[in-house]
Amino acid sequence: xxxxxxxxxxxxGAGISAESGIATFRDSGGLxxxxxxxxxxxxxxxxxxxxxxxxxxxxxxxxxxxxxPNDAHxxxxxxxxxxxxxxxxxxxxxxxxxAGSKQVLHLHGEIRKARSTxxxxxVYSIDGELLQMGQCCELGSQLRPHIVWFGEDVPLxxxxxxxxxxxxxxxxxxxxxxxxxxxxxLHYFSAKKPLFLVDPKPQMIEKDNLKIIAKTAVVxxxxxxxxxxxxxxxx
Numbered sequence: 001x002x003x004x005x006x007x008x009x010x011x012x013g014a015g016i017s018a019e020s021g022i023a024t025f026r027d028s029g030g031l032x033x034x035x036x037x038x039x040x041x042x043x044x045x046x047x048x049x050x051x052x053x054x055x056x057x058x059x060x061x062x063x064x065x066x067x068x069p070n071d072a073h074x075x076x077x078x079x080x081x082x083x084x085x086x087x088x089x090x091x092x093x094x095x096x097x098x099a100g101s102k103q104v105l106h107l108h109g110e111i112r113k114a115r116s117t118x119x120x121x122x123v124y125s126i127d128g129e130l131l132q133m134g135q136c137c138e139l140g141s142q143l144r145p146h147i148v149w150f151g152e153d154v155p156l157x158x159x160x161x162x163x164x165x166x167x168x169x170x171x172x173x174x175x176x177x178x179x180x181x182x183x184x185x186l187h188y189f190s191a192k193k194p195l196f197l198v199d200p201k202p203q204m205i206e207k208d209n210l211k212i213i214a215k216t217a218v219v220x221x222x223x224x225x226x227x228x229x230x231x232x233x234x235x
Contacts, residue, residue, distance in 0.1 A: 008083035009167035015174020016217040020067040069099035072217035113146035164188040
């Protein structure tokens with residue numbers, strides 16, 4: 001990390017990946033339509049029907065592999081020329097990494113990884129599109145998606161909170177900030193430092209240091225890149 005550059009922390013949600021063609025479960029045409037959350041995204045679902053859960057995430061993984069980073073992802077890579085950019089994403093795709101971002105923390109897990117059901121610290125990259133029944137960790141237990149399901153703790157939330165507390169500028173892209181614990185990260189950011197929100201339909205947030213860019217991630221980041229460059233030069 002370059003100590004001469006300001007710390008730009010970026011919190012991203014489904015909106016940044018939607019423009020790459022990855023639907024969100026909150027959209028009417030989202031991938032979760034036809035699936036109840038409790039049937040595919042909870043520890044109870046895994047115990048009840050692990051094959052259904054694996055198939056559901058296999059479909060999502062195929063969608064991610066077919067998608068490509070968009071200009072908003074690329075813009076964050078560009079900003080590394082001026083800032084120490086640290087990304088905290090609620091997304092499970094790897095589009096930030098494929099775009100070239102160097103520091104990415106995945107709050108809710110990673111779709112292209114699997115982990116042991118016996119020891120959660122044993123995490124593996126998934127080779128190809130599918131994770132199937134019978135694929136086991138080195139301890140002999142079935143592998144599950146490396147995803148934080150509803151009802152599970154978010155193990156990296158403290159790391160994320162520390163990153164936000166040390167930010168010089170906080171940028172929020174494509175997330176409603178309505179889902180906790182991620183929404184609570186704003187409480188760790190100084191009210192005296194610049195806060196930017198890029199979202200086409202922003203929720204009302206009462207903060208004096210907030211500038212809202214009510215545009216999609218791709219369009220909004222074109223505008224924001226020029227604004228942030230001024231901050232990097234101390235203007």
